Amino acid sequence: MRKTFLTIATLCLLGYASAQTSYFVDGTNGNDASNGTSLTTAWKTIQNSFNKATAGSVVYIKGGTYKAQLTLNVSGTVGNPIEFRNYQTDSVYIDGTGLSANPMISITDHSNVIFRNLIIQNLVKNNAVGIQVVCSGTGTVANLMFKGIIIRSINWTSNASTKPSSSKNSQPFIAYGEGTTAANAMHNIIVDSCIIYNNITGFSESLSFGGNIDGITITHNLVHDNTNIGIDVTGNYNECNCNDTAIDHSRNAYIAYNVVYNNVSNYATSSGIYIDGGVNVLVEKNISHHNGSGIELGCEQNGSAYNLIVRDNLIYDNQEPGMAIGGYDITTTGIVNNATITNNTFVANNYANDGTGELDITKVLDCNIRNNIFYTNAQNVLFSKEAISPQTNLVLDYNDWYTPNNDSNNINVNWGSASYSDFSTYRTSSGTEKHSFYANPLIVNASITSPDFHITALSPCINKADPAYVVANNETDFEGNARIINFLLDIGAYEYKPGTVPVQFVYFNAVKQQEQALLSWATANENNNSYFEIERSTDGKLFNTIDNQHSKGNSSAEQYYNFTDNQPAEGKNYYRLKQKDNTGLIVYTNIVMVDFTINDLVSVNTIANQKQIKVSNKGVAGMAALYNNMGQFIQQFKIASGQNLLAIPYLSTGIYYLQINGNSYKVIVLN
Secondary structure, eight states: OHHHHHHHHHHHHHSOSSOOEEEEEOTTTOOTTSOOSSSTTOBSOHHHHHHHOOTTEEEEEOSEEEEOOEEOOOOOBTTBOEEEEESTTOOEEEEOTTOOSSOSEEEESOOSEEEESOEEEEEESTTEEEEEEEEOTTOOOEEEEEESOEEEEEESOSOTTSOOOTTOBEEEEEEEEOOSSGGGOEEEEEEESOEEESOOOBTSOSEEEEESEEEEEEESOEEESOSSOSEEEEBSSOTTSSOOTTTSBEEEEEEESOEEEOOOOSSSOOEEEEEEBOEEEEEESOEEESSSEEEEEEOOSSSEEEEEEEESOEEESOSSOSEEESBOOTTSOOEEEEEEEESOEEESOOTTOOSOOSEEEOBEEEEEEESOEEEOOTTOEEEEEOSOSOEEEEEEESOEEEOTTOOTTSOEEEETTEEESSHHHHHHHHTOOTTOEEOOOOEEEOOSSSOEEEEOTTOTTTTOSOTTOOOOTTOBOTTSOBSEETTEEOSSSOOOOOOSOSEEEEEEEEEEETTEEEEEEEEEEESSEEEEEEEEESSSSSOEEEEEEEOOOSBSSOEEEEEEESSOOSSEEEEEEEEEETTOOEEEOOOEEEEOSOOOSEEEOSEEOSSEEEEEEOSOOEEEEEEETTOOEEEEEEEOSEEEEEEOOOOOSEEEEEEETTEEEEEEEOO
16 A cells, blocks of 8 residues: 555656746856756756756756755745756766765755756765755655666775774765654655665665655665665654654655665675664565675664565575564664564575574564575574564464475574574474475575576475465565465465466486486476476586477377486486476476485395395485386385395386485396
């Protein structure tokens, strides 16, 4: 509902209700004594247009570099905003090189204005500011739009490696409301399709909202390569100087479709998106990667951040956890209350390998974490719930957890003062995650260099989300598809769209055959299928194509295929099929593993009659599976430690393979 309201507000309040007046600025040929109404009578300075533009007008600024620091002195009206923008496709640079004043653009108590396609750059001084929007204690600010703005090189120092003290700051974009009542809150501030990058911000943020602000839209922006937090929505700092906890928050914010990356600080935690004391905030369909942390819901000051939703986001390859939630300071009452984290996909976060994992939980109340994919990095740590209180009514459920080692008995969960090393014990002992599971989500590509987090046709996440989950009005998956298909919801940011399935797989197997890996698969039907790519990995995560096989053509009968890998790598080899149809649709199979690690624990009688196989097992008890020379499964056995005689059905003369603990042994049947 919030998204619909803000979109309507944008159209109604920032649209033009009457005929426009056009003004022009030309830094080369203009004259501020002219009337500014044509290119031949253009004004010379942008500041002159900031002084004289009238409601309902558009100011077109000719391309060039304008060395200026500007103060807005005019406002539009509802339905008749003033717009400042570039002329045609010209590039307009507002440049602070060599200037000492601050900020580059200052807006205090003005409303109904649009800024479009301007480049703000090159201000180096402590507390440098690119765009500053202020609503004073008794003032009014409403209906401001910043669209297509580029802000770069707004720096507290020229040397990004210099470690700052807390007093060293720069702020590329900051808006704060000092209004002392709800009536004079800052309203309806929109930042859309902007690029904010390469700023040295010290202990400040790149795109920041604080104080008494009611109505924020942050959409389609690119925020990257800054030295601290990317997007920040705050509260509880008494910026309104009124000690009114009801209005001392940035609130009713919509943060969506942003790409936020490489916002990493070497001196502080730097989230891609940080809600610090914000209220009524929806964060959806963002990509946050390679930041200090992906998304954080926190509350540093006394008070709370509450009514927060984080859904349908892609969060991967961040230095610290993909998601942090809660107040963390034991000296304050700061807490996160009534937050929902749902249907996100987290992959390979916490590359600092500090043992935190994908998720870090501190002081929370009534928070719900469900329907998410958590695919860890190689440290195999799922998440951490810190030993801090309060942590009341915390619910985790219907999540899919997975580690690259593919071993649910070799994971780590930090649960307060306890630590669990296997998934089953964690669920039982913590009393949570009743419907969650450990399984490979079968996403298209978990590589952080070429990620594709769509789930594939065989994913265990399909139709496994919380059946009681109520999809919100206008809620879709990450790429805009219906959130529920066939009455059931999938886990993760993407909903699987079945459509016409080009191939229905019966099985995909791999067995060891001396120094080779024999792969076999069968299809129940094929329609419009082009070919299969055979892919191999040594870590179960990053796959490379080793061969292709063409389809046998459209068929409703079972078709059988096999492939021999003559040069498997030493150790564990993981295989999967990538099936591609003639329209380009891609489907992946399950992953199978063949182990070429040297193993002398098991020996198998290589000549058997048709009734039994002799197995000598010096290792632990386990399971064995018998396959024919085509890789087709025949029978499964239990293997005890010591000598085993395995009864088998009547078999034709030929070569068979017995697979035990990932290793395959040749069995020759003679009748």
